[in-house]
């Protein structure tokens with residue numbers, strides 16, 4: 001309960017309000033009688049009303065708005081509905097609808113949420129952070145809005161992403177919403193359409209560059225360390241112009257990680273390993289072709305190569321099995337202007353210009369799209385893949401749905417139902433030749449909530465690569481034979497909380513093993529972490 005609030009003030013406090021679930025006794029003790037309709041309802045009945053209302057909305061964006069408005073009335077009911085209907089509501093608070101919400105952010109804006117630190121706040125960032133009213137902050141998700149899903153630079157509209165990611169921290173990772181802080185670093189936007197949009201809510205100026213950008217980031221991270229000691233900082237949807245450099249700069253300074261590089265890396269490694277349980281192949285025998293050579297692709301390629309090396313290949317041999325293609329063609333050594341983050345992935349061979357040619361020549365067994373470009377996996381591309389590979393693995397990781405490199409229907413149809421398909425955004429099962437094929441959702445949502453929980457449970461001071469390998473193994477171990485039998489390489493979204501617990505135990509165990517923890521190791525880590533997880537319960541009021 002929020003302090004000693006009573007009466008109308010209590011009903012207006014979103015963190016404390018339970019609406020019609022206040023009991024008869026609470027209504028008397030808290031001065032609520034007369035301010036509520038007489039029915040006393042169970043949380044289940046309240047959630048049923050939420051679902052009923054959502055069904056009656058005209059569009060998913062309307063459903064998103066309805067849920068955000070609900071949260072302004074009762075955070076508890078919002079969280080309860082999300083937890084009880086995770087698979088159903090995930091596509092609303094997360095991809096794909098959150099993408100639309102970000103695009104329309106200024107139009108659908110109802111109430112501020114989270115913290116805005118802007119280019120104009122140089123010199124007073126600490127002051128802003130100290131202004132945050134909610135309880136002790138344990139987890140921050142921060143973006144600068146420069147690469148929101150596959151939608152590009154959305155400036156301050158990108159705030160929908162940290163909000164959505166933190167909803168999953170609570171619903172899946174069991175981290176209390178009151179200790180989660182979404183942050184928008186508004187450094188301007190290079191999206192001229194947005195800057196001209198009358199409803200745009202961010203700074204109408206070009207993005208800060210170079211030293212000015214770095215100085216604001218430095219001030220922000222220092223202020224975070226000072227104001228919220230021990231906090232976990234997740235970098236999200238920064239463009240690759242800064243993402244790799246920021247990770248390198250800060251990973252040894254505080255407990256932080258980049259979800260798009262590292263979280264996606266762990267998810268991708270687990271996804272490939274799960275798919276191989278269907279094909280019966282070995283990781284060291286695969287040839288992977290990534291379309292895209294940015295954060296997601298390089299995050300996965302780095303982890304896959306390390307896993308191949310751990311299984312006996314030399315780094316050189318592992319490198320020869322992972323090919324990357326970007327807007328300039330295949331990543332080959334000696335290509336002029338290769339940025340530092342791409343260099344370790346370039347291959348000493350003649351360039352190949354296009355995807356179809358690359359497939360014919362390299363004959364990949366695993367094709368991974370992380371390009372942010374919808375429909376790149378055309379019919380000829382998937383035909384070429386299926387020609388040389390009996391069970392091709394096809395991951396269309398780009399979000400939201402319209403940016404997927406192909407749909408589930410296309411992946412199955414164009415490979416005669418032989419593909420093992422998963423996508424970043426959810427796709428419905430596909431009926432083909434009398435079979436029902438169930439695509440998995442290959443999204444870092446299967447990793448980051450558990451990583452966050454494990455880091456906080458162990459009080460980790462730093463986030464290590466070993467933690468992401470442990471997270472990948474824990475996720476892969478959660479995949480059941482029944483999932484694979486339907487073609488789905490990950491557990492259903494309704495099991496995301498269970499998955500997060502398993503990932504958290506693996507991450508925390510790594511922190512305890514490697515001397516990165518500040519919290520004592522409990523006798524039974526799984527039981528202790530489970531007990532620590534937030535549940536949107538309705539305890540009796542201290543009346």
Ligand SMILES: NC(=O)C1=CN([C@@H]2O[C@H](COP(=O)(O)OP(=O)(O)OC[C@H]3O[C@@H](n4cnc5c(N)ncnc54)[C@H](OP(=O)(O)O)[C@@H]3O)[C@@H](O)[C@H]2O)C=CC1
Pocket residue numbers: 147148149150151239240259260264267291292293294295296297325326327328369370371372373376397398399400403423424425442443444445
């Ligand atoms: N499913 C999941 O869990 C995740 C999905 N994603 C999604 O992946 C996508 C990419 O994200 P991220 O890696 O961070 O973005 P980046 O901008 O870092 O990388 C995009 C890459 O795609 C390349 N590319 C763009 N168009 C083409 C094309 N036509 N042909 C070949 N390559 C192309 C770019 O080439 P160049 O380098 O030459 O510009 C770049 O290398 C986004 O849609 C995002 O939503 C991201 C993280 C997690």
Ligand SMILES: CC(=O)C(=O)O
Pocket residue numbers: 148149150237259260398399424443444445
């Ligand atoms: C899933 C995710 O992090 C992305 O698409 O950026």
Ligand SMILES: [Mg+2]
Pocket residue numbers: 149236237259260
């Ligand atoms: Mg992201």
